[in-house]
Amino acid sequence: MAEIKDPENTIILTLENGEVVIELMPEIAPKHCDRMKELARSGAYDGVVFHRVIDGFMAQTGDVQFGNKTKDYEPRRAGTGASDLPNVEAEFSGIPHDRGTIGAARAQNPNSANSQFFINFSDNHFLNRQYTVYGRVISGMDAVDKITRGEPPREPDVMVSMKVAADV
Numbered sequence: 001m002a003e004i005k006d007p008e009n010t011i012i013l014t015l016e017n018g019e020v021v022i023e024l025m026p027e028i029a030p031k032h033c034d035r036m037k038e039l040a041r042s043g044a045y046d047g048v049v050f051h052r053v054i055d056g057f058m059a060q061t062g063d064v065q066f067g068n069k070t071k072d073y074e075p076r077r078a079g080t081g082a083s084d085l086p087n088v089e090a091e092f093s094g095i096p097h098d099r100g101t102i103g104a105a106r107a108q109n110p111n112s113a114n115s116q117f118f119i120n121f122s123d124n125h126f127l128n129r130q131y132t133v134y135g136r137v138i139s140g141m142d143a144v145d146k147i148t149r150g151e152p153p154r155e156p157d158v159m160v161s162m163k164v165a166a167d168v
Helices: 031-043 141-145
Strands: 010-014 018-025 048-054 058-060 099-105 117-120 133-141 157-166
Touching: 010 031, 018 031, 018 141, 031 133, 031 157, 117 141
Parallel strands: none
Antiparallel strands: 010 018, 010 157, 018 133, 048 058, 048 157, 058 117, 099 117, 099 133
16 A cells, blocks of 8 residues: 555545555645545445446546445436535646546536546546546556446446545
């Protein structure tokens, strides 16, 4: 596991095939970081599937409304839901969408991010300044690379658990 410099702004994501450590960027996107930590601390992400996984592009997850395999899972609607919390306004920056960065998924409206996020498999600079970057994988990218592909995957991988490192 990578060295954790700031446990309050580090996420420990347990997948079925390994552990992923994500360093959040509160100085770049404080509202998005706060939202991820709030949902992680409530357990909202535990059991949520990766509903859109495109080889060479990204793995998207975080639909806490329709994508939780342990409760009220609706495969056809996974990817269309959000949390009960209000949407988060865009926090665009000059941070590039490089391999391993975390981006806020959203609808057409730039201020419609809520609970969903994606992990970039490769450098996706065409997303720069259009989607909020608010973290990066600092270890466990090999586990991310093993996430089952598909839109949606036939047998989607799930986030077994997501915790803030300060709470572990």
